[in-house]
Amino acid sequence: MKTEEMILNMGPQHPSTHGVLRLELVLDGEVVHDVKPHIGYLHRCMEKHCEAMTYPQVVPYTDRMDYLAAMYNNFGYVGAVEKLMDIKVPERVEYIRVIMGELQRIASHLVALGTFGLDLGAFTPFLYLFRDREKILDLFESTCGARLLYNYMWVGGLSHDIHPDFIRKTKEFIAYFRPTMVELNKLLTYNKIFIERTANIGICPAKEAINLGLTGPNLRGSGVKFDLRKDDPYSIYDRFEFDIPVGEGKVGTVGDCWDRYYVRVQEVEESLRIIEQAINQIPDGDVKSEVPRRVKPPVGSIYHRVEAPKGELGYFIISDGTVNPARVKVRAPSFVSLSAIGQMAKGYLVADVVAILGSLDIVLGEIDR
Amino acid sequence: MQNYLIEIFTEFFGNELAAQITTYVLSTVPVLAFIVLFVLFAVWLERKVSAHMQDRLGPMRVGWHGVLQTVADFIKLVQKEDIVADANDKALFNIAPYVVFVSTLATFALIPFTSIFIGSDANIGIFLILSLSGFVVAGILMAGWASNNKYSLYGSLRAAAQIVSYEIPTALVVLTMIMVYGTMSLGEVTIAQTSYFWNWGIFGGPILGLGKILLVPFMFVAFIILFISTLAEKNRTPFDLPESESELVAGFNTEYSGIKFAMFFLSEFANMFLIGSILVIFFFGGYNSPFGYLGNLLEIEWLIPIEQLFWFIGKGMFFVFVDMWLRWTLPRVRVDQLMTICWKYLIPYAFFNLLIVGLILLV
Numbered sequence: 001m002k003t004e005e006m007i008l009n010m011g012p013q014h015p016s017t018h019g020v021l022r023l024e025l026v027l028d029g030e031v032v033h034d035v036k037p038h039i040g041y042l043h044r045c046m047e048k049h050c051e052a053m054t055y056p057q058v059v060p061y062t063d064r065m066d067y068l069a070a071m072y073n074n075f076g077y078v079g080a081v082e083k084l085m086d087i088k089v090p091e092r093v094e095y096i097r098v099i100m101g102e103l104q105r106i107a108s109h110l111v112a113l114g115t116f117g118l119d120l121g122a123f124t125p126f127l128y129l130f131r132d133r134e135k136i137l138d139l140f141e142s143t144c145g146a147r148l149l150y151n152y153m154w155v156g157g158l159s160h161d162i163h164p165d166f167i168r169k170t171k172e173f174i175a176y177f178r179p180t181m182v183e184l185n186k187l188l189t190y191n192k193i194f195i196e197r198t199a200n201i202g203i204c205p206a207k208e209a210i211n212l213g214l215t216g217p218n219l220r221g222s223g224v225k226f227d228l229r230k231d232d233p234y235s236i237y238d239r240f241e242f243d244i245p246v247g248e249g250k251v252g253t254v255g256d257c258w259d260r261y262y263v264r265v266q267e268v269e270e271s272l273r274i275i276e277q278a279i280n281q282i283p284d285g286d287v288k289s290e291v292p293r294r295v296k297p298p299v300g301s302i303y304h305r306v307e308a309p310k311g312e313l314g315y316f317i318i319s320d321g322t323v324n325p326a327r328v329k330v331r332a333p334s335f336v337s338l339s340a341i342g343q344m345a346k347g348y349l350v351a352d353v354v355a356i357l358g359s360l361d362i363v364l365g366e367i368d369r
Numbered sequence: 370m371q372n373y374l375i376e377i378f379t380e381f382f383g384n385e386l387a388a389q390i391t392t393y394v395l396s397t398v399p400v401l402a403f404i405v406l407f408v409l410f411a412v413w414l415e416r417k418v419s420a421h422m423q424d425r426l427g428p429m430r431v432g433w434h435g436v437l438q439t440v441a442d443f444i445k446l447v448q449k450e451d452i453v454a455d456a457n458d459k460a461l462f463n464i465a466p467y468v469v470f471v472s473t474l475a476t477f478a479l480i481p482f483t484s485i486f487i488g489s490d491a492n493i494g495i496f497l498i499l500s501l502s503g504f505v506v507a508g509i510l511m512a513g514w515a516s517n518n519k520y521s522l523y524g525s526l527r528a529a530a531q532i533v534s535y536e537i538p539t540a541l542v543v544l545t546m547i548m549v550y551g552t553m554s555l556g557e558v559t560i561a562q563t564s565y566f567w568n569w570g571i572f573g574g575p576i577l578g579l580g581k582i583l584l585v586p587f588m589f590v591a592f593i594i595l596f597i598s599t600l601a602e603k604n605r606t607p608f609d610l611p612e613s614e615s616e617l618v619a620g621f622n623t624e625y626s627g628i629k630f631a632m633f634f635l636s637e638f639a640n641m642f643l644i645g646s647i648l649v650i651f652f653f654g655g656y657n658s659p660f661g662y663l664g665n666l667l668e669i670e671w672l673i674p675i676e677q678l679f680w681f682i683g684k685g686m687f688f689v690f691v692d693m694w695l696r697w698t699l700p701r702v703r704v705d706q707l708m709t710i711c712w713k714y715l716i717p718y719a720f721f722n723l724l725i726v727g728l729i730l731l732v
Contacts, residue, residue: 008519120701121700122701124423127425188700191700193702196706349705352703
């Protein structure tokens with residue numbers, strides 16, 4: 001019998017493409033022969049816009065890239081500009097930035113874990129995790145008034161000091177939140193059907209992961225112990241004690257969807273540990289004392305990278321000595337992760353493409369910028 | 370009850386054939402009314418169950434705790450434009466929802482709701498139900514093909530493959546139960562389990578002596594197999610592949626809107642109760658009360674059918690609730706795993722079970 005390959009357009013309006021992404025699947029029955037991602041539906045010329053803005057005005061633009069981890073985007077950008085201008089920010093600012101960054105990492109991972117479960121048909125864990133993410137957003141709201149896009153970190157400081165209640169509330173949150181991760185493990189992580197769906201699916205061996213340029217949980221899921229917070233410490237991360245979880249192939253092969261998922265589950269706990277340490281050591285001080293009147297870096301260029309929730313987030317900034325940056329280039333981790341799907345999904349079924357895409361945890365705002 | 374009605378109408382019309390037709394048409398009315406009311410209730414229940422499982426409230430605005438929400442939704446659905454795209458195969462596209470709905474509705478004729486109400490106590494009852502529910506596959510295939518949409522086609526082909534494969538373990542278990550009861554009529558199956566709960570199918574049925582004790586574990590296995598395979602037949606989680614929204618958008622009913630979509634929806638929920646009631650009839654005594662009737666105690670004869678209706682719907686609703694419970698707890702299996710479960714596990718176990726039960730009954 002003569003058969004033909006079928007081309008199926010998955011997206012741009014599809015429930016599990018995590019935004020406006022179009023995947024062109026070449027199928028033989030249910031088996032995937034090729035995947036071509038088509039991006040650009042959310043392109044907003046962000047990098048070009050930045051050239052017309054002053055340095056502080058760029059911060060809100062960075063919010064809108066990975067909108068699930070806006071704090072961390074701020075973190076990376078202000079770090080780059082501060083390096084360029086050689087500003088030393090006060091201790092208190094560094095501590096608050098780390099706390100906010102790690103809270104943001106938890107929030108971002110909760111969305112990643114929840115939507116991954118949703119892609120596999122598990123609806124309930126998604127809502128449990130969103131309920132807890134809401135509590136983190138409440139903490140952010142009490143700090144800077146915004147829940148999603150904060151514009152919180154300024155070059156040289158912060159827009160607001162933390163609320164007097166913040167430390168107490170954060171401690172309460174940690175005490176409340178730990179048991180719900182245990183609940184998640186019982187409900188989803190070790191569920192037989194969930195393991196069947198994710199173990200040995202979308203395997204990405206360590207070597208291939210490095211060649212593809214994967215970073216963050218996707219790289220660590222393949223068993224490579226690489227985390228910028230430890231390997232190229234920025235801010236004050238060298239003062240805290242935490243582990244770097246890597247994929248071990250506990251239920252399948254190293255580098256499968258379950259490993260990438262489980263690395264995120266463990267990272268949530270590590271972030272909680274960092275927050276606990278930071279919150280006990282936080283010194284007093286003024287968060288705006290080092291904010292420069294006029295941000296006008298000297299001529300030069302800088303590449304600064306941070307470990308964002310989704311991987312290595314890099315900012316390359318060229319300064320021509322004026323108040324506007326001459327070029328802002330962003331190395332977005334999701335962009336690189338998405339490019340790996342073609343190799344990862346080959347030979348699996350349609351349902352697995354959804355699982356693999358979910359396990360890569362992409363955000364289209366960051367890919368298209 | 371129907372014989373009684375036929376007598377009345379014969380007197381009224383003076384013609385037995387007209388009387389029979391009137392009676393049978395009339396006796397579909399309570400079933401149809403029941404299905405519609407049940408679906409309205411079940412959709413609300415599904416929302417409430419899912420909401421409370423997920424730490425939400427669910428609908429709260431329309432009526433007390435949102436009980437009228439589904440009524441409002443249904444009104445909205447009826448008002449919607451009935452979209453038929455140019456590329457659709459119009460005839461098939463229009464017929465499909467009704468084929469699905471009518472075949473689901475027809476199966477309800479064979480369900481004994483109480484000792485006095487059963488649409489048609491055909492002597493091939495369960496056999497007819499299986500064949501009618503096989504007709505649903507035709508409707509789903511029509512819908513998928515006529516939609517001219519790749520997602521719909523995938524959904525309907527998956528549905529067809531799934532339902533046809535899971536008919537086999539279902540039929541094998543049903544065969545086992547037919548051997549135990551010695552009849553295919555659901556009315557007689559229910560009557561065999563009369564009086565107290567130890568006569569129920571799950572406790573070895575109406576057989577007495579050593580055979581009953583030996584049968585209990587195998588009845589339990591049969592129940593589990595039938596439960597799993599019917600779960601797959603009605604496309605509920607974890608086997609809801611035909612309409613898995615994260616892969617196939619909405620499966621075979623992607624292209625449908627308005628009243629035609631409502632038809633698919635209606636038959637899906639009606640199917641849930643139908644399957645629940647088949648489980649109840651074979652394993653949990655049908656409409657029989659587990660402890661005897663209040664009507665017998667108080668010597669009020671008309672109370673008994675009402676109690677029976679209560680027990681039947683109560684037991685059926687329990688299984689509907691279990692479906693919802695599973696749906697909001699478990700993820701979905703993959704299409705090849707679904708087939709593995711059926712062909713590698715359920716069918717061999719069902720065969721083995723059939724053999725053992727047959728041996729016990731012979732000896």
